[in-house]
Amino acid sequence: GEDVEQSLFLSVREGDSSVINCTYTDSSSTYLYWYKQEPGAGLQLLTYIFSNMDMKQDQRLTVLLNKKDKHLSLRIADTQTGDSAIYFCAESSSAGAGSYQLTFGKGTKLSVIP
Amino acid sequence: GAGVSQSPSNKVTEKGKDVELRCDPISGHTALYWYRQRLGQGLEFLIYFQGNSAPDKSGLPSDRFSAERTGESVSTLTIQRTQQEDSAVYLCASSLLAGAGANVLTFGAGSRLTVL
Numbered sequence: 001g002e003d004v005e006q007s008l009f010l011s012v013r014e015g016d017s018s019v020i021n022c023t024y025t026d027s028s029s030t031y032l033y034w035y036k037q038e039p040g041a042g043l044q045l046l047t048y049i050f051s052n053m054d055m056k057q058d059q060r061l062t063v064l065l066n067k068k069d070k071h072l073s074l075r076i077a078d079t080q081t082g083d084s085a086i087y088f089c090a091e092s093s094s095a096g097a098g099s100y101q102l103t104f105g106k107g108t109k110l111s112v113i114p
Numbered sequence: 115g116a117g118v119s120q121s122p123s124n125k126v127t128e129k130g131k132d133v134e135l136r137c138d139p140i141s142g143h144t145a146l147y148w149y150r151q152r153l154g155q156g157l158e159f160l161i162y163f164q165g166n167s168a169p170d171k172s173g174l175p176s177d178r179f180s181a182e183r184t185g186e187s188v189s190t191l192t193i194q195r196t197q198q199e200d201s202a203v204y205l206c207a208s209s210l211l212a213g214a215g216a217n218v219l220t221f222g223a224g225s226r227l228t229v230l
Contacts, residue, residue, distance in 0.1 A: 031217065
């Protein structure tokens, strides 16, 4: 079945850029998402990208998509301590009944060092 | 409501007991999802409701798990004869429309279940 892989941990210094990477296997993925989960909270949508786009920028966030390699990344510029959280990559496909399902990775825990 | 509300936020139960978890989706959201998040794991899809259509129960791990939803409102997830491996955070999410365009899910804070 579909699979989404992420590295589990990332540690960066405050003010540096963070890059969180994700790979997926479903070639019919149409949308790819980044969610953020703070301790004790549910997941919050950060951004998403349509599969025919290469890049999407939203303030400090830049999403890059390499559809050929099925690789997605989230770059956070000027990382702040408030960015410390778990970041989940997810994909949805247009394949029939599965179009409403999101497949999530295991999440990358970002730790920001002051 | 303004967001997705889940209750209880924490539940500790003894092995073999039944538990019921509740989810209040955002008003007007036709789609409702239940996910399970085990410690250090990603989100595991459990069940999906869309309007009055038959739910997709393909993710329910065993027949001890069941869920209901009344119309486009509250949903309850029931786990019968709980086992220790059921310990997890159970997340509910709702979305305005599934299957067309980006499917933007809004999540509740989750119900943390601990089975002793």
